[in-house]
Each structure stands twice: as structure tokens, then as C-alpha cells.
Amino acid sequence: MARSGPKLTRIARTLGVSAATVSNALSGKGRVSAEMVEKIRATAAELGYVPSQAGRALRTGRTGVLGLVLPDIANPLFPQIAQAIELAASSSGYGVLIADSRGDVSTQTKAIERLIDRDVDGLVIVPRRGTRIADVGCPVAVIDTPSTPGNTVAADHWGGGRQIGEHLKALGHRRVMIIGNNPASNVQNDRAGGIRSVFGEGTHTDTLWIEPLEKAAGKGCPLGLADKVAEGYTAFACISDLHALRALTELQRAGINVPEKASVTGFDDLIWSPVITPALTTARMDMTKIAAIAVAALVKAISERDPSDPAIGAPVTAATCKVPMHLVVRQSAAAPPASQPILTTATAATSVTEGGHQP
Amino acid sequence: MARSGPKLTRIARTLGVSAATVSNALSGKGRVSAEMVEKIRATAAELGYVPSQAGRALRTGRTGVLGLVLPDIANPLFPQIAQAIELAASSSGYGVLIADSRGDVSTQTKAIERLIDRDVDGLVIVPRRGTRIADVGCPVAVIDTPSTPGNTVAADHWGGGRQIGEHLKALGHRRVMIIGNNPASNVQNDRAGGIRSVFGEGTHTDTLWIEPLEKAAGKGCPLGLADKVAEGYTAFACISDLHALRALTELQRAGINVPEKASVTGFDDLIWSPVITPALTTARMDMTKIAAIAVAALVKAISERDPSDPAIGAPVTAATCKVPMHLVVRQSAAAPPASQPILTTATAATSVTEGGHQP
DNA sequence: CTGAAAGCGCTTACAG
């Protein structure tokens, strides 16, 4: 509020009509003659009329605001998500209120409550891993991964993994180390599963779960990748560009040239991925599309909802769908070195196929 | 809205008092007896009463929402900023509405308008470079750099630069290349100026303005740092961790060990900076403090403002202040190699001191 | 096709 704009009644007075007519004309409900609508529109525009959200909200029970809940705003993926959601929301006339659920699940619950208390019309939630979003009394769209039970819109992480895997396989890699940091994450498991799924007979994959960022920070915490190279791994398929960056710099630092001596791939195409040397081969989500679907589902659920109903027990709603990921081929992955070390490990040449087919 | 919570009158009825008394009790204006206040508080808590923002906003002319306008949400610094602002705002009982002004200045103006139209009580703006924020009719806090004219709260970028410069100088570096991407940015110039200011007699600094990310992406766009090392530069002081990352990987890729053969420093302590190899020495802003100051200034301006005044021409308000930066010493900067190449350039040993002292 | 009336939930003077 505290805004200078004219109010609805001002337009009504100016034109000598009723407030109701102005309201109807502006909202295009069609109960007003064409000429009248035209005149009202013109005057409103001329006067710079912008409806008061507070007045409207009080009357309609809708605020025109969506809440965005993120597990950790500090996450490097957040910019992509927030930007996409903000764009989709504002295109549909909605504002976006943010809430950080940094910390544990209880913080997430509080963040959601804060948003609900501000009367958001719907919620986009990127849940902390393992969180089941309870019924919050307003439409919710969850962005996670297709393997998460419940209604979610998500990138096809498994498919993205497969693309990375196929790329690596086509380049000639037969011994691939997958690097992630969270075996409990559905997203990470899907990506890893997708990668594994393309490596069959005569190949070998293994998975290295490294320490998360918070713990690794400061300690330098080497991944021990030089050893892995010595063991014959020629490619490091990281579950995130963040891990890929750690892998890449560690390899470089150890004097192992990327991609000549070892290939590195990531996921997400974070902002710096294209500009490092070598530029990172990665798989990116189509955030624009994911956001568009999530917001569209929310907008639909909001408009279908009867504002006069008790609201409690409103359905958790979202489109369940899977958006393809896109492989971005750059320089960090290439053919493996010509002379590969002979594999000596017992587990060599074992094909890993857990998960069978994509969920 | 569309929330299930009880309304104020429900509490009033339950207790057999008037709505006015409930309102007064809950807002602690002190016109209600202590016992009554206690009873009302208890009942409200028990019933889970949360005031309707819409009702309150309509009456008071305040929405309890702050707008956050960013030049580009995709910026890797955005998470830090958004997180800090969200924390500060929610601690003061405010919500945060985001708007992305990606693109040019006109997009920024539109983003601000969208927020104003949603009746935000105040605005935190991280302006696009060179932007003068016009009077928008509500309190504004600008986060930029102390050299920007007008009311701003900002990190002491110049001081941060000086810390980086002193660290490098103490390590023994005498020939330092500063790397930035935008000579028109006040922030970048302050940081660069701070670095330069510590290098006097018998030292040399130069500045390399590289292509911005968008242009560099895809083209691989090498910075030509190996040549600089050959010219005798022993340290690359980058104006952002993003540039430092480009520099670091390019040097590593060229077989130039960091920090043994060349030191690299950055700014901002982005999320991956501590976990790459070698970990990045950098200078970070105290975002928590900056956000706290910005939000506090806004909250103060909002409460001092008379809701009944015409609102147009409301003062652009913020604390003008400068928050110290913190040097984070990690492994990417160390003493220069023992045998430095002889300087042959004509400009060698020139001290650069433009700016004289900190603005 | 247009208008008068009611009311969304709150807070703020103003009486008592």
C-alpha cells in the first residue's frame, strides 16, 4: 500500500458510473457494453490505475502470490530455479514470496507456515530430501524427481544420467566412476542409476559417495582421484557440476590432464561450467519448462478451488510429469587414453544394473 | 487467504469481548488490562489465530512485505544475498517478494513497478551498474558500493581489495595482474583500486578486463594467462571468485601449478571456493550484516512514514554505510617462485595509485 | 447493460 495510485471509485466518479461497472469492465466479465469497457479501460490507463491487492485479496480470498520454498537458498542451483519460477509466476500475474528452509525439516515446516500465514495462494516446494510434504491447506507443486512418490514435476534425472552414460560409452570409456554426495537423495540415485544403466557387459562402474560441501570445506578433503585413475578409471561422472568442479581441479592439480588422461562430466550446467578450462560437459534441466508446468498446475488448482470452502484438507495438487534433460557436450570429456591400464581388480568387468529400468 | 484459521471476531465471541479489544490486546498497544491481554493471548494461541494480512493491509496501508530486486537472479552471489535478506526480513516479521531485472535497465524498472503494484512496504535493490534508482514512492535500500552516490549500504569493497593486496604483497608478490570484467562497475573498480593502493615503489600492477560470462561461454575464450606468467606476473588478483575459477583452471590446464608458480585470489567466497583444489583465497562480504542494516533501515523508514500522506515523493531512504570485508586465506595464494623472471617491459616497476585514497 | 448494497477482516479514533 502506501501507494499513490487512484482507486477504483476515482475512475467511477470521473466517468460518472458505478464502482461495480468499473470493476466488471476491468475484469472483463462481459456484463458491460463494449463502448463502456473501452472508455473505462482508457481512463484507467490514463490515470495509471492499479488495483489494490489488499482490497481484492480481502474480498476474493486470493492474494495473487505464490510461495517458493527451497531446501537451501545457498544451493548453487537456486538461481536457476528462482529465476524460472519468478518468470513463470509473473507471466501469470503472480508474485513470488521466498522462504529458506535451511537447516532441518522443522525449519522447512516453519518456512511453509510463514508463507501460509501470509496467505499465499499456492506453494512451489523443492523439498529437503526425504521430506514428505504434509497437507498444507493450499495447492502445492513439488519439484523433485519422478521417483519421489506423490505429485511432482521434475526433470528426468534418470534420462539425463543415461545421456551422460551413453556419451561416455560412445567415447570409449569402459571403467567409470560415478561421484555423488548423498546416497539418500532420490535425485542423485536416479542420475547415478541412469548412468549405470547403459554400461553392460565388459564394462565397470562404481560409485563414490563423497563428503558434502559443508564438511569438506576448509579441510581440503581430497577425493583421492589420482588413485582411481591409477586403478584404471578413465571417466568421472559426477552427479553435480559442483562435484565435477572438485574432481576437475583435483585431477588438474595432480597433473592429470582433463580430458586427455581422464574425462569429467557433471550435471546442472551451473553458471561457471561453460567458462572453466576445460569447459564442462554436463546435462542440464529445462528449468523454464519445469517452472512453467509447476506454476500452471498451481494456477489451475487455484482457480478451480472454491474460495468459500473450508480450505482445510485442500488437495495437494500438481502435475506429475517428467521433463527431459539436455546433454551439453563441451571439452571436459573425450576419448580415454589409448593405452588403458590392465584391470586387475576382482570386480573388474562387472556390469552394474541395479534398478533395472527407469522408474 | 483461503486459509482455515479463525478470524479475530471468532476470538472475540469466544471470550465475549469486542473485536477492538482483541485487536488492542494482540497488538500490545496497552489499552487493555493485563489479565484480559493474557486471556486473549492464550485463546488466540489455542485457536491458532493468525491475523489476515489482507484485512490488516487494507486497513493500515501496510503489507508487511519487502521487495527484493536483483540485477540478475542467475548471479552466483544471489543465493548469499537472498538468504541474508530473507533471514533479516523474516526476523522482523516481513516477507520477501522477489523480482528479477535480468536484462537491461528498463527490465529493472518494470520489476520495481511490479513490486510497487503489489504494495510492498519497502524495496531492497541491488542495482544494475550505472543505474540511478528514481524515487519510487516507498522506502528503498540500495546495496551497491560506498562509491555509488546516494544512500547505500554496502561492503567495503575498497577495503577488501586492500586486504587482498596486502596479503599478496606480504607473500612477496611484486607483479600482480588484476582481473575484472567490467570497467564501468563501481564495485569492481573499488576492489581493483583497493588492491592497487597497497602496491607502491618497486612493484607493478596491471588490470585485465576480460569478456563477461555470457560472451565467454561456449567460445572457450582463454584469458592468455600463461603469457602473463611468462611476462613475470606471479599473482592474479581476480575481482570475483568466478574469474578466479576461470584463471585457476586455465593456469592448471596450461601446466602452471597454483600456487607454486602463480597465485590466484578471488572475491565473494562463493559456495565452491573452499572445496576446489587448491582452495581459493578470497575476501568475503558480511552479507548477514549488510542485510540486517538494509532491512533495519527500511523497517525504520516504514514505521516513521505516515500512512495517510500522499506517498508520492516519499524519501528514498537507507543507512549509508560500509561493512568491512573479511579476508579468507586458503591455499590458492602463496609465495611467488624463488627465481622470478627479469622484468623487461617498459612499464615495469610503475606504481599505480589512481584514486589516491578510499572514497 | 448498469447500479445500490453488502461484506471480506482488520484497526483506529472516539465515546463511555
Place this chain on the structure above:
DNA sequence: CTGAAAGCGCTTACAG
């Protein structure tokens, strides 16, 4: 210390 009344700006049945 407490209450009755008015009103913030809008939209939605309902009459005409």
C-alpha cells in the same frame, strides 16, 4: 479499561 462504529478498496450476488 472496554465497546460500537466507521471504513480501508475491492467484487459479487442481486435488482432493476
